[in-house]
Amino acid sequence: MLHRLIILQDALGAIEPLLPVFARAGFAPPVVRESLAQVVESVRQGEVELLILPIKLLQGHGRFDFETMLRDADRVATIGTAPTADADAILTGMRAGIGEFLVSPPAPAELEVALLRLQRKWGATAVRGSVTAVYAPKGGVGATTIAVNCGYALAARRTDAQVAIVDLNMGLGDVTSQLNLQGLYDIGHLVRKLDQADAELLQAIVTPCGEGLFALPASDDLEVAEQIQADAVSRVLAACRASFAHTIVDCEHAFGARTVAALDSADRIIVVLQSNVASIRATKRTLALFKQLDFPEDKAIIVLNREGPGDVLSWNDVAKSLGRAVDVRLPNAFQLTTDAQTRGIPVAKLAPNAPLSAAFNVLVTRAIGEVGVLDEDDRAVPKKRGLFGLRRK
Ligand SMILES: Nc1ncnc2c1ncn2[C@@H]1O[C@H](COP(=O)(O)OP(=O)(O)OP(=O)(O)O)[C@@H](O)[C@H]1O
Ligand SMILES: [Mg+2]
Structure with a gap:
């Protein structure tokens, strides 16, 4: 079965060039949502393996909502993005338990590496190539x-x-x-x-x-x-x-x-x-x-x-x-x-x-x-x- 992925807002910029990368990692085409509130249910129900979000959503109360949401969903992998690799953004992401950080929009190769590192989370089965x-x-x-x-x-x-x-x-x-x-x-x-x-x-x-x-x-x-x-x-x-x-x-x-x-x-x-x-x-x-x-x-x-x-x-x-x-x-x-x-x-x-x-x-x-x-x-x-x-x- 294909893995499922939700992208929040414009976390990755234009998605089109990244679609082949998701396909290679075994994901169905991404679903895009506007707010954390809209994804809480899917995450809790285990209907999503990967969540990609702009780190700005984790400022203030957002971080609390996010951590609460992930508390019961430890198999959900997360990628946080920001327009620059700024230290504050990275720290905010780390504190909230984000799995990977990417500068947005990422080059396809950068996304590919992040997905490889996270693979274990969604229990990718070992290939026998x-x-x-x-x-x-x-x-x-x-x-x-x-x-x-x-x-x-x-x-x-x-x-x-x-x-x-x-x-x-x-x-x-x-x-x-x-x-x-x-x-x-x-x-x-x-x-x-x-x-x-x-x-x-x-x-x-x-x-x-x-x-x-x-x-x-x-x-x-x-x-x-x-x-x-x-x-x-x-x-x-x-x-x-x-x-x-x-x-x-x-x-x-x-x-x-x-x-x-x-x-x-x-x-x-x-x-x-x-x-x-x-x-x-x-x-x-x-x-x-x-x-x-x-x-x-x-x-x-x-x-x-x-x-x-x-x-x-x-x-x-x-x-x-x-x-x-x-x-x-x-x-x-x-x-x-x-x-x-x-x-x-x-x-x-x-x-x-x-x-x-x-x-x-x-x-x-x-x-x-x-x-x-x-x-x-x-x-x-x-x-x-x-x-x-x-x-x-
Ligand atoms: N089909 C081909 N037609 C023309 N030139 C070729 C062809 N295949 C390889 N070459 C050229 O032959 C040279 C040697 O190629 P390559 O470095 O791949 O060989 P190699 O066996 O790996 O050599 P090395 O001993 O350095 O490891 C290169 O300049 C390459 O461009
Ligand atoms: Mg050689």
Whole structure:
């Protein structure tokens, strides 16, 4: 059932741009009311999960009415707003027990974060989302581009769902630059509090990129990165699975413990290569390692990136040397990816009708579209065998 929400007066300014955010968080379209008196009954009857109000309504007697109303309704989440982040308003809100404060009108991403933090209040049930790893054994072949753009394609497709991109390239993370994000928390902040690497902490740490897409950047602090080992990666991805409908992981190129943990946790692995001898050889070795790890063959989706008429080896040649089919081919679009990455936006946002944008959509359908949401018990558990002692227990 959809959650219910009441907005008092003009607490959020124009509601129209915020409707998709409410929809993604599972809310029915908001109901607007003029005074606290008009909502008392609905709140008491438990007919509303979230109340958004201008903090000015809490001045004077309003605060007393508000507190009385909420006394018997401890499952109602509240957001207070004011035109500026002025200390008096925030204090008034805190005193009255407001759950979150927003400057009004809020940017959709700010509202999205507030809703994530409050989710627990209305008892959001844990999701069991999909986890997809993007892995390229050679650098520079487009792994990050594919991770970011698949994340965006999923978020754009599922207006009712939230999608996370996790960057595991410690010290070399590019997701922040491809999405133009700055000054934020990264995976190190999550892992430092590993005991609490749960949904709540994760939701406070991820950076909203708009349209239901969130990022968990890699840590640039190499001492912290040192602490992020297989176990940490598995726990972070388990937390992501419980909070996001889909999680895309941009893996490191090195086949180390962190990478194996991510590949292990994933439902699907997008293996990225380009049509050159070095990349094909490395991919062959990778597929052999997957076998040693007992991954079923269809766990890997082979993606040939930057395909173009100038290729010396055709996709058929690539398939022949790999000994298996190339599942998806992405066209070479140098100018477009360069422009998108210079501007820090996904390719499909810059050029929705470009062949490369369409190809990302095909890839998402192929790699993730058909992954059902399974319960752990229903999963066929592959026989586990160690690989250089890398596999986590
Ligand atoms: N389909 C494509 N067509 C043209 N250029 C592309 C395509 N995909 C990626 N590129 C370009 O290739 C370069 C490398 O891409 P990207 O950073 O995504 O690769 P990577 O495998 O993550 O590299 P790194 O080793 O730095 O992690 C970028 O300049 C990007 O714009
Ligand atoms: Mg990269």
